[in-house]
Amino acid sequence: MSPETREIIVNGLWKQNPGIVQLLGLCPLLAISNNVVNALSLGLATTLVMAVASGSVAVVRDYIPQAARIPLFVLIIAALVTVVELLMHAYVLALYVVLGVFLPLITTNCIVLARVEAFASKRGTLHSVLDAVMMGLGLTLVLVVLGGLREVFGKGTLLSGLDLVFGPVAKDWVIQVVPDYQGLLLAILPPGAFIGLGLIIAARNWLEGMRARRARVDSPLGQTA
Amino acid sequence: MIEFRNRILVTASALLAFAMFGAALLSGTFQLTRPAIEQSERAAKMKLIAQVLPPDGFDNDLIRAARPLPADPLLGLRHPGEAYLAMRHGQPVAVVLEAAAPDGYSGEIRFLVGIRPDGTVAGVRVTSHHETPGLGDYIEIGKSPWVRVFDGKSLADPQPVNWKVRKDGGLFDYMAGATITPRALVKAVRRTLEYFQAHRNELLATTKEQP
Numbered sequence: 001m002s003p004e005t006r007e008i009i010v011n012g013l014w015k016q017n018p019g020i021v022q023l024l025g026l027c028p029l030l031a032i033s034n035n036v037v038n039a040l041s042l043g044l045a046t047t048l049v050m051a052v053a054s055g056s057v058a059v060v061r062d063y064i065p066q067a068a069r070i071p072l073f074v075l076i077i078a079a080l081v082t083v084v085e086l087l088m089h090a091y092v093l094a095l096y097v098v099l100g101v102f103l104p105l106i107t108t109n110c111i112v113l114a115r116v117e118a119f120a121s122k123r124g125t126l127h128s129v130l131d132a133v134m135m136g137l138g139l140t141l142v143l144v145v146l147g148g149l150r151e152v153f154g155k156g157t158l159l160s161g162l163d164l165v166f167g168p169v170a171k172d173w174v175i176q177v178v179p180d181y182q183g184l185l186l187a188i189l190p191p192g193a194f195i196g197l198g199l200i201i202a203a204r205n206w207l208e209g210m211r212a213r214r215a216r217v218d219s220p221l222g223q224t225a
Numbered sequence: 226m227i228e229f230r231n232r233i234l235v236t237a238s239a240l241l242a243f244a245m246f247g248a249a250l251l252s253g254t255f256q257l258t259r260p261a262i263e264q265s266e267r268a269a270k271m272k273l274i275a276q277v278l279p280p281d282g283f284d285n286d287l288i289r290a291a292r293p294l295p296a297d298p299l300l301g302l303r304h305p306g307e308a309y310l311a312m313r314h315g316q317p318v319a320v321v322l323e324a325a326a327p328d329g330y331s332g333e334i335r336f337l338v339g340i341r342p343d344g345t346v347a348g349v350r351v352t353s354h355h356e357t358p359g360l361g362d363y364i365e366i367g368k369s370p371w372v373r374v375f376d377g378k379s380l381a382d383p384q385p386v387n388w389k390v391r392k393d394g395g396l397f398d399y400m401a402g403a404t405i406t407p408r409a410l411v412k413a414v415r416r417t418l419e420y421f422q423a424h425r426n427e428l429l430a431t432t433k434e435q436p
Contacts (some may be wrong), residue, residue: 008385034358059428065235065236065239067232067234067236068236068239068240071240072240072243074249075240075243075244075247076243078247079247079250079251082251082254083250083254083324086254086255086258086262087254087258089258089262089265090258090261090262090265091261091265093265093266093269094266094269154359156361163303185359185360186358188358188359189358208264214326218400
């Protein structure tokens with residue numbers, strides 16, 4: 001793996017994670033992360049759109065006039081999102097209904113445009129796709145962790161609503177983490193998303209702080225990242 | 226000057242080319258997915274309608290037998306809805322009405338009511354609402370069987386004065402923490418039954434009247 005590839009992967013998943021470091025794309029993060037299945041579905045849909053958008057922009061990047069690049073990027077992203085939306089409407093209707101307005105709103109998710117503008121419009125196609133996928137997965141990861149936290153605290157279950165994706169068979173796959181749980185409404189409502197995200201960011205900062213302290217102890221120069 | 230004009234031309238033609246390509250992509254996908262979308266929408270609607278119908282079944286095409294419902298205040302509809310007449314061997318077994326409770330805790334609660342020809346409720350299912358998750362959303366069949374309290378009820382049973390939640394002196398149970406939601410729904414179902422009573426003959430007419 002070339003150092004560049006490695007760096008792209010580490011940036012997307014951790015160092016520049018869109019959900020907890022760049023804090024981009026918070027609208028869906030906060031709205032749809034009330035359970036794991038919703039979070040994962042929107043995360044993967046966003047990742048798919050990002051990969052295709054970054055890939056296609058990287059391919060045509062030499063033909064995009066500088067002055068009109070932002071409208072063109074938005075045009076490309078909007079068209080791709082609509083295609084994904086139509087496909088989901090046709091083949092996973094239940095999920096389409098759950099994700100509702102947040103599906104078309106992927107267009108306005110700044111992380112998609114940010115990666116296209118900052119990365120795909122300047123770099124090779126393969127690296128652009130990799131960057132988009134890693135950034136998307138980084139966002140998905142945060143969404144799923146947040147969705148899991150909110151679902152466990154809010155309803156005491158995990159993976160409820162999986163039948164929306166896989167059909168009625170999946171009704172039995174729901175994991176009842178806490179039996180006879182009364183539910184904590186706060187976790188399900190929007191404030192729960194803010195509090196949960198805050199805690200996740202705090203946890204990441206704490207981890208990074210630990211690492212930095214350890215690095216300082218190890219190196220006599222006191223050099224930190 | 227000429228260079229400036231050229232740049233504008235290049236920019237404009239790039240925009241045009243991308244817009245045309247985008248439009249072509251969208252219309253292609255739309256054409257490809259349209260049959261699947263129509264089919265899954267139809268299947269989802271059918272599934273919901275079938276839940277509010279008596280279990281003994283029907284043998285007609287409900288979607289094709291749909292007829293317009295006016296935005297009558299008794300139904301609570303803001304826009305004209307639809308009624309579906311279920312028939313077996315040419316006899317009406319139930320009619321499904323779209324209706325809404327405008328006074329839910331946070332906005333409108335839309336639902337379907339299946340009514341047998343004798344005026345008893347075959348089933349009620351909420352199709353869309355904005356009630357508080359975890360509190361008022363037990364009106365959804367996926368969350369709680371509560372909505373089955375309407376099964377078998379009619380305007381004669383319980384008496385109209387008892388068509389209320391218990392807290393208001395009626396006969397309908399509710400769950401602690403959310404009274405406004407079931408209160409709105411009980412009232413709306415009663416009104417829908419009143420609408421049925423007033424329009425029974427047209428709703429159960431086996432032949433569609435020509436407009």
